[in-house]
Amino acid sequence: MSGAIFGPDAFTVGADINLDAYPSGDPDYVMVMGVSADLVVNAANDRMQVALAASTFQVARIVDAAVPAAIEDQEARASGYAHASASVSSFGLAVRCATSGDLRNCYVADFLGGATRIDRFDNGTSTLLASAARTITTGANTFRIRVISTATVRIEVQIGGTAVVTATDATASRKTAGPPGFA
Numbered sequence: 001m002s003g004a005i006f007g008p009d010a011f012t013v014g015a016d017i018n019l020d021a022y023p024s025g026d027p028d029y030v031m032v033m034g035v036s037a038d039l040v041v042n043a044a045n046d047r048m049q050v051a052l053a054a055s056t057f058q059v060a061r062i063v064d065a066a067v068p069a070a071i072e073d074q075e076a077r078a079s080g081y082a083h084a085s086a087s088v089s090s091f092g093l094a095v096r097c098a099t100s101g102d103l104r105n106c107y108v109a110d111f112l113g114g115a116t117r118i119d120r121f122d123n124g125t126s127t128l129l130a131s132a133a134r135t136i137t138t139g140a141n142t143f144r145i146r147v148i149s150t151a152t153v154r155i156e157v158q159i160g161g162t163a164v165v166t167a168t169d170a171t172a173s174r175k176t177a178g179p180p181g182f183a
Helices: none
Strands: 029-033 039-042 047-050 059-062 074-082 093-095 106-112 115-122 125-133 139-148 153-159 165-169
Touching: 059 106, 074 093, 093 139, 106 139, 106 153, 115 153, 115 165, 125 153, 125 165
Parallel strands: none
Antiparallel strands: 029 059, 039 047, 074 139, 093 106, 106 115, 115 125, 139 153, 153 165
């Protein structure tokens, strides 16, 4: 795996805009969990963030044509805000997001309750595949998720400089292709 297929995205806007309408006129993202107003590109700080009123889990996948929908090995990286709080979920990444049928199918990695977590979503229902206690610094961190293979999917997640958390998925529900996104 090498090279950036998409990004980095500077998220520069003159006024707040829902992520699934960004950039205006030819959006690069679509909401697959949550509603349009849950993820907003904020004009005051030029970053994507969860809207204060969001009450559901949010996932948006990239729909930009430069991002291939079918790829065996995939890695996504992004700078995101990590909360050390036990009750606030941090920024997360999604990979192998469905592009047809029920779009609420993907792998998601985030940080919650002092742990790096890897979940598989099947039609919107979450199955925890791995969780490991990690100590992170509250604030900007680099989030990385890597998925390898299709027969037995290996998922690796790292936030900041913490140790990698790994899960494998050989079930019939494993995700074998699809673009990345944000959670």
